[in-house]
Amino acid sequence: MTVGGTQDKQPNAQLTSWFVRSGWSKGELARQVNRRARQMGALHVSTDTSRVRRWLDGEQPREPIPRILSELFSERFGCVVPVEDLGLRPAHxxxxxxxxxxxxxxxxxxxxxxxxxxxxxxxxxxxxxxxxxxxxxxxxxxxxxxxxxxxxxxxxxxxxxxxPPRESGDRRPxxxxxxxxxxxxxxxxxxxxxxxxxxxxxxxxxxxxxxxxxxxxxxxxxxxxxxxxxxxxxxxxxxxxxxxxxxxxxxxxxxxxxxxxxxxxxxxDQPLGAFILSSMSRQMIHLDRPDDALELIHLAQYGSRGTATATTQAMLHAVEARAYATMGQVNKCHRAVRMAEDAFSDSCVSEDPDWISFFNEAELNAENAHSYRDLAYVAGRSPAYASLARPVMQKAVDLFAGDSVHQRAYALNLIGMATVHLLEKEPEQAARLTGQAIDVARHVRSERVNNRIRKTADSALRHYSHVAEVAQLTERLAAALPEAAETA
Known part of the structure; x- marks a missing residue:
């Protein structure tokens, strides 16, 4: 499964860099590639440790290997890792x-x-x-x-x-x-x-x-x-x-x-289009592409000007704040948070389409709290921004606690509150809230929730492995939320 050309072959420094940072062994990467290939139906793919070594040495694999490696490293690091960034040639x-x-x-x-x-x-x-x-x-x-x-x-x-109508004699009523x-x-x-x-x-x-x-x-x-x-x-x-x-x-x-x-x-439907662009923007924030996220959310705001309800405008400003926070743009983040709050104060539920009904007072507080929390991370775990996030995140948690519909959002904000406690060096409270999130997550089929719980627990263990509540949390997590099988 290789492309020719070996006499002037040079080691693939880009692929090697991603591989070393991943923490995988050559055997583990080979197993992951084979597993993903089977899921894709590419049953002809059979990779082993020696093949991985040849890729690191500069051998160019054929498709679908470059695309599989791109997906695996993207998921491992939570950001888009294009084929080209791995030093591999994409298929045309x-x-x-x-x-x-x-x-x-x-x-x-x-x-x-x-x-x-x-x-x-x-x-x-x-x-x-x-x-x-x-x-x-x-x-x-x-x-x-x-x-x-x-x-x-x-x-x-x-x-x-x-x-145009189908070319068929069967005409439905x-x-x-x-x-x-x-x-x-x-x-x-x-x-x-x-x-x-x-x-x-x-x-x-x-x-x-x-x-x-x-x-x-x-x-x-x-x-x-x-x-x-x-x-x-x-x-x-x-x-x-x-x-x-x-x-x-x-x-x-x-x-x-x-x-x-x-x-x-x-x-x-311009407001609906803006909502869809905001979902794309959220995905780019999740994948650590804040520049793309900001471009998409500004496109949404521009395209829906004069047509979006106040609630929709508030949601767009809140996502904009998240993008600015991830970029470390403090003043612009604060401005977007204020604009979200101002727009939401003019909300009229009777004017809103159903697709924006999720953006209630709890969600507004949740988004703004996560913006402050993200600023804290970007600023090197700043306690000042963590203290800004804490009361807003707590309000979101309290509001979601009584909401039987938005259970995924409740779990996500319990995790968010746990991360704030970790920033404030309060591991016991972080472990307690993560445990509550596990209780909710067991009834919610969301790998996004499960992954955030795992990441929060891993962070707590890295910094506070000596704390009894943290050690108990990791044991409970392994039992309650084992690594998920592939889901459709």
């Missing part, structure tokens, strides 16, 4: 198949979502599209998303959002108003399940519903009905993306979110 594949630069046209959007969701349903495993799927970042992500701002062209009396309302209500129900149970429990149901709706969109509909169907499609694709992100399927999540943005454009 058509941009439409591999990236996010897709046609901004209704029929193509419907077809792409239909095909993507069908593949997801059929194979249903990490990396299910094999070597055709990888994370995009930097200009290759941001520049195509900027086309969201270009108005949909008029086409005489015909709505360009309406796909027109979609009735009650049927369309039921589709919209089902989307709301799926969103509630996600908030309460996490992304791992109902993701496949959402993907299946999305596939069915795109089937409907391939039939002719009046313009108002087509727009509503595109809106449902956008909401379902955004939810599928968010649930994929929640269970750790980052390339899959990004693809769904990109397609959701295309559908929102066809629905002519």
């Amino acid at each position: 594949q058509p941009p439409a198949a591999t990236g996010v630069d897709l046609p901004w046209a209704g029929p193509q959007t419907v077809q792409l979502i239909n095909e993507f969701s069908r593949s997801d349903l059929m194979l249903g495993r990490r990396g299910f599209l094999g070597t055709s799927l990888m994370l995009s970042a930097g200009p290759s992500l941001v520049e195509p998303m900027q086309r969201w701002l270009v108005p949909v062209p008029a086409a005489g009396g015909t709505d360009p959002r309406t796909p 027109k979609l009735s108003g009650p049927e369309l309302e039921l589709l919209e209500a089902t989307t709301v129900m799926f969103r509630q399940w996600d908030n309460q149970c996490g992304g791992g429990l109902r993701r496949k149901a959402v993907v299946g519903q999305l596939h069915e709706v795109t089937d409907l969109l391939q039939e002719p509909h009046p313009q108002p009905v087509a727009r509503r169907l595109y809106r449902v499609t956008a909401e379902l694709a955004a939810l599928a993306g968010w649930m994929s992100y929640d269970v750790g399927l980052h390339p899959t999540a990004q693809k769904y979110l990109v397609l959701a943005l295309h559908a929102a454009k066809e629905a002519d």
Whole structure:
């Protein structure tokens, strides 16, 4: 599985650097590669310790090895590690198949979502599209998303959002108003399940519903009905993306979110598009790409100006603050936090679409507290910013404690409060709150929650292994939340 060219071969210093920092042995990396290859259906891949050694010595592996290594190191370090950064040559594949630069046209959007969701349903495993799927970042992500701002062209009396009818003699009856309302209500129900149970429990149901709706969109509909169907499609694709992100399927999540943005454009729903961009921004923050996150959130703010409700504006400012905090931009972070609070003070629930209903007082406090907490980390575990985060995070925890729906958010903020206690050198309290988060996490199918619990416990153990409560926490974690198997 190698590419020729060995006489002038030089050691691969870039790959070696990532490999050494990962802490993996050559045998462990080989096992991880083989495991991921099996999940992708690449059964011909069989890697061993000697093959890994040859890669480090400069041998260039063929696909899908470079893409697998990129995914493994990205997940290991929590940031995007492109193939090129590993000193490997990526495969040359058509941009439409591999990236996010897709046609901004209704029929193509419907077809792409239909095909993507069908593949997801059929194979249903990490990396299910094999070597055709990888994370995009930097200009290759941001520049195509900027086309969201270009108005949909008029086409005489015909709505360009309406796909041409299928070439079939089987004509379905027109979609009735009650049927369309039921589709919209089902989307709301799926969103509630996600908030309460996490992304791992109902993701496949959402993907299946999305596939069915795109089937409907391939039939002719009046313009108002087509727009509503595109809106449902956008909401379902955004939810599928968010649930994929929640269970750790980052390339899959990004693809769904990109397609959701295309559908929102066809629905002519700028606030929904801004919400989708904010989800993409959150993913980039998680992957330690704050510059990309900031570009995406500014694009969301610009594209939804004059159309977004006060609650949506507050959410966008709160995500903006998170991006600034991760970059260490203190003054801009404080400004964005204030703007989020000011906008939220003008919120009117009756004006808000359902997809922004998660952004309540608890979530506002949670986002702002995490911004202060992130500033503390960027400033070298600064106690000053930790003290700013503490009362705001505590308010979020208290508000979520009485919320039976947003259980994942409750768990995440218990973990957030635990990290604040660690910053303030209070390991006993951190262990107690992490234990509470474990109790909630056992009923929430969210690998994102589980990973944050593990990272917090690891941090506590690194600094306070001598504290009895911390030692007990690690034992409990191993029993209650063992390393998860791959999830769909």
